[in-house]
Each structure stands twice: as C-alpha cells, then as structure tokens.
Amino acid sequence: MTEHIQVAETGSAPAGLHGNAIPRNPGMPLELDWVNEVRINTSAVERRCTTLSGRRSVKKDAQAGWLLKAVTCIDLTTLNGDDTANRVKRLCAKAMRPIRPDILEALGVADRRISTGAVCVYHRFVATAVEALEGSMIPVAAVSTGFPAGLAPHDTKVREIEASVADGAGEIDIVITREHVLTGDWKALYNEMRDYRAACGDAHVKAILATGDLRTLRNVAKASLVCMMAGADFIKTSTGKESANATLPVSLVMLRMIREYQARTGQLIGFKPAGGISTAKDVLAYQILMKEELGRRWLEPDLLRFGASSLLADIERQLEHHVTGRYSAFNRHPMG
Numbered sequence: 545m546t547e548h549i550q551v552a553e554t555g556s557a558p559a560g561l562h563g564n565a566i567p568r569n570p571g572m573p574l575e576l577d578w579v580n581e582v583r584i585n586t587s588a589v590e591r592r593c594t595t596l597s598g599r600r601s602v603k604k605d606a607q608a609g610w611l612l613k614a615v616t617c618i619d620l621t622t623l624n625g626d627d628t629a630n631r632v633k634r635l636c637a638k639a640m641r642p643i644r645p646d647i648l649e650a651l652g653v654a655d656r657r658i659s660t661g662a663v664c665v666y667h668r669f670v671a672t673a674v675e676a677l678e679g680s681m682i683p684v685a686a687v688s689t690g691f692p693a694g695l696a697p698h699d700t701k702v703r704e705i706e707a708s709v710a711d712g713a714g715e716i717d718i719v720i721t722r723e724h725v726l727t728g729d730w731k732a733l734y735n736e737m738r739d740y741r742a743a744c745g746d747a748h749v750k751a752i753l754a755t756g757d758l759r760t761l762r763n764v765a766k767a768s769l770v771c772m773m774a775g776a777d778f779i780k781t782s783t784g785k786e787s788a789n790a791t792l793p794v795s796l797v798m799l800r801m802i803r804e805y806q807a808r809t810g811q812l813i814g815f816k817p818a819g820g821i822s823t824a825k826d827v828l829a830y831q832i833l834m835k836e837e838l839g840r841r842w843l844e845p846d847l848l849r850f851g852a853s854s855l856l857a858d859i860e861r862q863l864e865h866h867v868t869g870r871y872s873a874f875n876r877h878p879m880g
C-alpha cells in the first residue's frame with residue numbers, strides 16, 4: 545500500500561480536538577437491548593488481525609508521511625509517581641517541537657507546523673502544562689477519576705474532573721469502574737459516564753475501558769457501546785498500568801463498535817489505543833487498522849490518538865534513519 549498522507553500545512557492550527565468540525569457526541573438514552581445483542585466472534589477477530597499484518601504494509605517511501613501524521617496523533621504522556629513540574633515542562637517543550645528541525649528539513653517539511661496531539665498528565669501538573677504550552681494550541685489532557693484503578697468515591701472523581709477543567713485541561717481521560725462491566729451493571733456504567741461527561745463541560749472526554757481488566761472481548765464491546773451512549777467523545781483501551789494494554793484484537797472490537805454507533809447515530813467517535821505502544825512499527829499497524837476499519841478520516845488527530853510515553857523517540861529515530869540511512873542511539877532522542 546503506497547499511499548502518501550498529508551501532514552499539517554504551514555500556518556494551520558496544531559492538531560487538537562478543539563476547533564475541529566466534528567460535533568461532539570451528545571450521547572443517547574441507554575438502550576439495553578442493543579447492548580445485550582452484542583456478539584463477538586473471537587476467532588474471526590484474531591484471524592482478521594493476523595491477516596492484516598501479513599497483507600498490509602506501508603511502502604518505504606510513504607512511511608515518513610505516515611509517521612509524521614502519527615506524531616500529530618500522540619498524546620505525549622508522563623504518568624509516573626516521580627513526575628515533577630520540571631519533567632512536565634520538558635515534555636511540553638518536546639510536544640511543541642517533537643521532531644528535530646534538521647530531520648524535518650531533510651524530509652522537506654520544515655515549513656509544516658508539527659506538534660503532538662496533546663500532553664497527558666496527572667491533575668497535579670495540569671496548570672504547569674497549560675502554562676508551558678501557552679500559545680501553542682496543544683491541549684492538556686488530564687487522567688482522572690482516580691486513575692488508574694478508578695476506585696475513589698464517585699463524588700471525589702467528579703470533583704477531580706472539575707478541578708482539572710478549572711486548571712485548564714481541554715481533555716479529560718476518565719477511567720471506568722471495571723466492576724460495573726464485570727457484573728454486567730450497564731446502567732451503573734452509563735450513569736457514571738454520564739456524570740463524568742457532564743462534569744467535563746466543554747472539555748472532551750475519553751473513556752478508558754482498561755480492557756486488560758475486562759476479561760472478554762464481548763465485555764470490551766459492550767463497555768465501548770455504553771460509554772458512547774453516555775456521551776464519550778473518545779474510547780481508549782488502557783491506562784498503561786494494566787497487565788495487558790492496547791492490542792490489535794481489542795482495538796478491532798472497539799473500532800467495530802465505533803462503526804456500529806456511527807451507523808445508528810451518525811456520530812463520529814474517536815479512538816485512543818494506549819499502553820505499550822512504543823515503536824514506529826506498532827503505530828503503522830494501528831494506522832492501517834484504522835484506515836481499513838473506519839476510513840482515512842480516522843487517521844486525523846481529532847479522531848485518533850496514541851497514548852504513549854516512549855513512542856515518539858522511536859518515530860524520530862526511524863525518521864532520522866529515513867533521511868540519513870543510519871540509526872542513532874535512543875539517547876539522541878530524549879523525551880524531556
């Protein structure tokens with residue numbers, strides 16, 4: 545598949561959810577019949593993912609364009625217990641200039657304005673990141689609702705969202721209560737998601753399903769659907785802290801539910817695979833999956849984000865290899 549892909553034009557706003565033309569998902573009443581009808585053919589899902597990687601690839605000469613586009617879809621993330629304001633500031637600087645100017649020059653895109661899709665941090669660092677990114681139009685995404693386990697009291701979780709919005713977060717990545725899925729309490733999941741969406745106000749909300757905790761692909765599909773019904777703008781696979789994070793089969797199931805939701809409601813919902821996505825090769829596989837399942841519209845940062853802490857370093861390295869024919873050491877591509 546040799547297909548060249550457009551990266552952001554000079555002077556256009558950096559990638560972000562804000563200012564895009566997609567109307568937000570208002571949600572809809574919980575339709576339990578629809579949820580209960582959901583069926584997943586696990587072997588067909590696995591077969592599709594296996595054949596996808598065998599049949600499809602992006603030709604070498606088009607890869608740089610795809611990887612630059614992927615950069616604009618990264619939620620550049622730091623979610624560690626030892627995070628500091630200085631680390632977050634360095635990450636923000638990287639988000640504003642994710643690829644070294646000499647590499648962009650050699651690729652012939654020095655005039656394009658390329659930034660990551662967002663910077664993703666804990667609530668504590670939202671204000672720091674907002675200040676560091678001032679003028680860049682890069683939104684700050686806050687993980688929330690007792691991330692990563694999501695087991696804080698409900699009111700505390702709602703207040704956490706409100707606090708991050710007050711500090712300037714433009715995007716809120718909430719974690720769902722896995723117990724609601726594991727006990728099939730779809731009403732409870734719908735209600736909590738509804739409350740989170742309301743607390744976000746104008747901030748876009750990504751629903752983290754923590755798929756590695758949900759045990760079955762059918763649960764993943766149902767949870768995706770219920771969160772979309774309750775008004776999620778994006779559905780996201782993982783926190784990055786579960787024992788299993790983003791995978792192609794889980795992503796395929798979520799994408800099929802996005803397609804089904806769009807067919808019934810007309811609404812376009814975004815997708816964010818997260819956790820363990822660390823190589824350019826991984827990212828190309830996800831981009832191919834997105835394009836094949838939902839179409840090229842879903843390669844844009846208002847509908848696709850990669851939640852990743854170390855992916856950018858590998859992409860930059862691959863782009864450098866593309867222009868010089870040589871690989872440099874990882875320490876030449878610091879994250880912050």
Ligand SMILES: O=C[C@H](O)COP(=O)(O)O
Binds near residue numbers: 664783820821852853
């Ligand atoms: O949402 C983002 C993830 O926490 C990042 O996970 P990662 O550190 O495996 O890239």
